[in-house]
Amino acid sequence: RCGYSTASSSQRLAGKVAVITGGASGIGKATAEEFVRNGAKVVLASELDADAACYTRCDVADEAQVAAAVDLAVARHGRLDVMFNNAGISGALTPVPLASLDITDFDRVMAVNARAMLAGVKHAARVMTPRRRGSIICTASTAGVLGSVAPHPYSVSKAAVLGLVRAVAGEMARSGVRVNAISPSYIPTPLVMRTMEEWYPKATAEERRRIVEQDVNEMEGTVLEAEDVARAALYLASDEAKYVNGHNLAVDGGYTVG
Ligand code: NAD
Numbered sequence: 001r002c003g004y005s006t007a008s009s010s011q012r013l014a015g016k017v018a019v020i021t022g023g024a025s026g027i028g029k030a031t032a033e034e035f036v037r038n039g040a041k042v043v044l045a046s047e048l049d050a051d052a053a054c055y056t057r058c059d060v061a062d063e064a065q066v067a068a069a070v071d072l073a074v075a076r077h078g079r080l081d082v083m084f085n086n087a088g089i090s091g092a093l094t095p096v097p098l099a100s101l102d103i104t105d106f107d108r109v110m111a112v113n114a115r116a117m118l119a120g121v122k123h124a125a126r127v128m129t130p131r132r133r134g135s136i137i138c139t140a141s142t143a144g145v146l147g148s149v150a151p152h153p154y155s156v157s158k159a160a161v162l163g164l165v166r167a168v169a170g171e172m173a174r175s176g177v178r179v180n181a182i183s184p185s186y187i188p189t190p191l192v193m194r195t196m197e198e199w200y201p202k203a204t205a206e207e208r209r210r211i212v213e214q215d216v217n218e219m220e221g222t223v224l225e226a227e228d229v230a231r232a233a234l235y236l237a238s239d240e241a242k243y244v245n246g247h248n249l250a251v252d253g254g255y256t257v258g
Contacts (some may be wrong), residue, residue, distance in 0.1 A: 002202075004254070009039060011038055011039035011060070011069070012038040012039070012238045012240065013035055013038040013039050013081075013151075013184070013237055013238055014040075015039065015074065016039070016040045016041070016081035016082055016115060017040065017041045017042075017077040017078070017079055017081050017082070018040045018041070018042045018043070018073075018080075018081060018082035018083070018084060018086065018237065019042075019043045019045055019069050019073045019080060019082070019083050019122060020032050020035070020042055020044055020045065020125070021043030021045045021046065021058065021060050021069070021084065021085055021086050021116070022045075022046055022060075022086045022087030022088060022139075023042070023045065023046050023055075023086070024044065024047075025046075025189065026187070026189030026190055026226050027031055027086055027113050027139060027184065027187070027189060027229045027230065028044070028046065028084070028086045029089070029226070030083060030226035030227045030229065030230040031229070031230040031233045031234070032044055032143040032227075033068060034230035034231060034234050035082070035230075035233075035234065035237065038234060038238075039150070040081075040141065040237075041054075041058060041076075043055075043068070043069060043072055043073040043077075043079050044056070045060070045065075045069035045087075046058060046087065047060075048089075054076070056072050059248075060085075060087045060116035060120065061108075061111040061120040062137075063116075063122075063123075063160070066116060066119040066120050067119070067123045067126075067237055068125040070120075070126070070127055074127050078125070079131060080127045080128060081128075081135065082134070082135050082136075082138045082237040083120055083121070083124035083132055083134070083135075083137070084137045084139075084233055084237070085116070085117040085120035085121065085136065085137065085138040085139065086137075086138075086139040086233075087112065087116065088112060088113045088139060088141075088157075088191070089108070089112045089113065089191070090107060090109075090150075090151070090154055090191055090192075090194070090195060091105050091106070091108065091109035091153045091154050092105045092151055093151065093154070093194065093195045093198045093199070094151070094199070095151045095152070095222075095245045096151075096172075097150035101152065101153070101182050102219065105153055106153040109153040109154055109156075109157050110156070110160070112155070112157075113154070113157035113158065113160075113161065114157045114160035114161060114164070116207075117138045117161050117164055118164055120136070120138070121136055121164065121168055121172075121179060123212070124176060124177075125172060125175070127146040128175070128177045128178055129175035129176070131176075132152070132175055132176035132177075133176045134176070134177040134178070135177070135178045135180070135236060135237050135241070136172070136178065136179040136181070136187050137160070137179075137180055137181070137182060137233055137236050138163050138164065138165055138182070139181070139184070139229075140158045140161040140165075140181040140182065140183045140248060141155075141158040141161075141183055141184065141185075142184070142185045142255050143155040143157040143158045144158025144160075144161055144162050144183065144249070144258050145159075145162070145248070145256045146158075146255075146256055147171065157199075158223070159185075161185070162181055162183075162248055163179060165179050165180060165181045165246060165247075165248065166246055169246030170246070172245070173245050173246075174192055178236075178241065178242075178244060178245040178247070179245065179246065180244060180245065180247045180249060181247070181249065182229060182232050182233060182236070182248075182251060183249070183250045183251065183252060183256070184224065184229045184232075184251045184252060185224055185251070185252035185255045185256075186212055186224065187208045187212065187224050187225060188208075188212040188222035189226055191211075193205075193209070194205070196208035196211060196212060200241050207246075215244060219253035219254070222253075224251065224252070224253065228251055229251050232249050232251050235249075236239070236249060247257075
């Protein structure tokens with residue numbers, strides 16, 4: 001078991017086994033906590049170290065390591081019910097004109113944010129389809145829905161995630177497996193705060209956090225938190241979403257609909 005508290009009034013994932021990539025921080029960490037609170041057994045697959053007991057080191061850009069994380073969940077717990085393809089990187093932080101775009105950076109962003117998600121879907125499907133059940137969730141972004149809100153490589157990679165979900169959902173449905181995307185807007189996770197450090201080098205950490213919460217988010221009177229995305233993932237992971245497939249669940253306060 002992971003080292004998270006399992007105290008909860010509801011157990012919406014009772015008995016289910018989940019792999020979460022990028023589970024060491026931000027959205028992945030909040031989701032791991034939410035899943036465990038709801039009765040799931042979780043294997044965290046991340047390139048960074050983590051306190052959780054069932055952590056496995058995994059660079060998602062390497063398909064063999066993604067396959068190994070899936071196999072670890074099956075070896076430890078006998079099956080895989082939920083695959084949360086969530087690991088991601090921002091790439092170069094400052095938007096540059098197309099003429100100056102670093103193609104090497106583009107390749108790395110695509111490898112981690114898009115190709116790795118295809119690997120995650122592929123290997124989750126490998127163990128889920130024989131049981132004819134499972135939920136695969138991929139973290140996309142508002143940047144994949146709207147243009148001009150992030151550096152181009154990141155936006156392209158997240159649009160690819162949305163395309164991936166649409167591409168495979170029909171085939172997966174015939175095997176009883178659901179594949180959905182979640183598209184959050186901005187949350188002050190380490191990924192976003194690194195961008196803020198570059199854009200506002202003189203501001204304090206608290207000032208940068210306020211910039212994200214006040215200037216970027218759309219909903220008056222509330223801020224988007226990693227836990228909000230975790231609860232969206234909880235819904236898609238649970239049997240409550242048993243007929244939800246090929247969907248992009250925006251968690252953005254209406255940002256992408258204007
Ligand atoms: P984060 O930096 O806190 O978490 C990202 C995680 O991915 C980290 O644990 C990191 O170690 C892991 N990771 C990075 N490269 C990896 C690799 N090659 N192999 C394995 N793990 C790797 O950021 P976050 O905001 O929680 O990001 C999670 C997901 O949410 C990402 O896909 C990100 O693009 C997406 N997202 C974030 C926001 C936001 O505003 N924070 C908005 C929309 C989408």
